[in-house]
Every structure is written in structure tokens, then in C-alpha cells.
Amino acid sequence: MKVKTKTLLSLLTLLLLAACAGPTAPETLRTIRLPMGYVADPQYAPLYVAVERGYFAEEGLALEFDYSFETDGIALVGAGELPFALASGEQAVLARAEGLPVVFVMQWWQQYPIAVVSKASAGIAAPADLAGRNVGVPGFFGASYVGLVGLLFANNMTLDDIDANEIGFNQVESLLTDQSEAVVVYINNEPVQLAQRGEAINVINVADYANLVANGLMTNEQTIAEEPELVEGFVRAFLRGLRDTLDDPDAAFEISKGYVEGLDDSRRGVLDASIELWRADQLGRGDPAAWQETHDLLLAMGLLQAPLPDLDALYTNDFVESAQP
Secondary structure, three states: OHHHHHHHHHHHHHHHHHHHOOOOOOOOOEEEEEEOOOOOOHHHHHHHHHHHOOHHHHOOEEEEEEOOOHHHHHHHHHOOOOOOEEEEHHHHHHHHHOOOOEEEEEEOOOOOOEEEEEEHHHOOOOHHHHOOOEEEEOOOOHHHHHHHHHHHHHOOOOHHHOEEEEOOOOHHHHHHOOOOOEEEEEOOOHHHHHHHOOOOEEEEEHHHOOOOOOEEEEEEHHHHHHOHHHHHHHHHHHHHHHHHHHHOHHHHHHHHOOOOOOOOHHHHHHHHHHHHHHOOOOOEOOOHHHHHHHHHHHHHHOOOOOOOOOHHHHEOOHHHHHOOO
16 A cells, blocks of 8 residues: 555656646757848847747747848748748838738837947937938948938938948948948947947937837748647747846846857847847737838838738737737
């Protein structure tokens, strides 16, 4: 009787421990290649955290990070060759206009990350101060270009009011050598570098003047229709990594060192600046007003040839809602 009692107690203990351990990962994981649109970087900490802590594995997924061009990822998702990609809102609108059935399912960045930076000595403290100034732009395409024009439009200005020049991705050098009086940057990147060099700067944040859709997670209509559980699981794992990163940036940065070659503490500012752009009352939720403003800006710029008849079909908050803990 004592032996049976001990055996029963042992089985109950094992069952209790298994229940407390939470969900376990399936034995076979499905590999998902995720186009990121940029190089390995601490701004991707939520994804690194979600992988490292097994959140994707619990959903039966293994991630393969693909640091290729943003437009390549959008094209592959739009063609149904990949289920997901990270992309910026304006590119999603343009892709939809070209007939690609892409859908935003998680608005990761809540603020548009573009800014205009100048030396403090230049006296460019507000958008109106850009009039007649030499402004360096990486190129007349993409988020930097859209952000600059959005900033100008919001202040009753156009590109004709400034001296805009294409400088490639050399904003720091162009500014420090006075080739440009101001440069268009990602607020979580170049301002951090300039601060580390001891340069006093003024930063004009586009998000303070224009409500545009920033980076998020994109899928396509086919994946939503045929594999909604895949979309929900991916969003849920992503959101868990995002919450953990916001709750403990120190741990998230340490985890990122295992995914970003050569990452050291000098780049911690990139993560800190990024975090401020992710915060929201409900993480990942898309803003219909921001989608409309982004759409209308692209139309005014001539990048969108005609209004989208199905703007509401471009994004959904359903999976963010269903993935809540």
C-alpha cells in the first residue's frame, strides 16, 4: 500500500510540475523566413527575445531572419511565396495600389521614426526654419522621403521651399562636414551616433506633426483565409517579445548581443530610442486615422495615382485582439 501511495504521489507531482511549466513547443517546428528590411540591429530586440525565450517555438514556429530589402519582402508576401514580412506603412499602401493582396496585422511602431536633424548652431529648431536650407535626403524614395514631405505638408510647405539633395545613407558625415545644413534620419539611429560624438543637435520629429503608419507585420489575404491560426500565433509570440523588451530593456539588449554580431554597449541608445516609438495603450494596434493620413499624403505626393477603394482591407486589428493574454 505504501509503495502504491508513493507511486501515486510521484505521478501527481509530475503532472503538477508539467502544468506549472506552461505550454511546451511541438517536436517539429515550421520554419518561417522573415524579411526584415534592414541589417541585424538591436531595434529587432522583441523578435530576438521572442525567439530566445521560446515564444515562437511554443507556437510551433522557428524564425529565419532575412535581412534583405524591404521591397523584396513585400513582393514575396504579396505573391504568396512567404507568409510574413516587416514593412513600413507607406510601402504597404503602395503595394496594395499595385494589386498585391497584402494586409498589415500588427502595427509594431506606433510613431513614424523619421526626423530632420541639424547642428544646434544652425538654428533649425522648427519646420519653418528649413525654408531655403540645404537638406540631405538618403533618396527620393522610401520612408525618409515620405516623412520629409509629410513634415513639410503638415506645415504648409513643399520640397520647393527647401534645397533638398540626395546624399545616400551618409547623413552623419554629411552633417558633420557641413555638406548639409540638415539631414533626414531615423530618429533611433543617426541622432544616437551624433550624440555619441558629442555634437549638439536639434531634432524635428516627423511624428510630432504627421500621424503616419510606421513599421509593422505584414501578411497576405491568402494566409489569413487559409491559416488564421498561423497569423494569430505569430502575432502572439511577437507581442510577448515586445512586452518583455519594454518591461526589461537590459535583458533584451543582452539577448540581442547573441543575434547582432559585434553589438556592444555603445549601441544601447538605439534600443532605448526605439522603445519610445513602440509604446501604446494596446501594443500592436493599428490606427485607422494614421492609415487614412498616410494614404492621403501618398496621393498628394503623386506616389499613389488614385485613391484606394479598399483602404480598410489593408489592415486589421483582429489578430492583435485575439492574441491578447
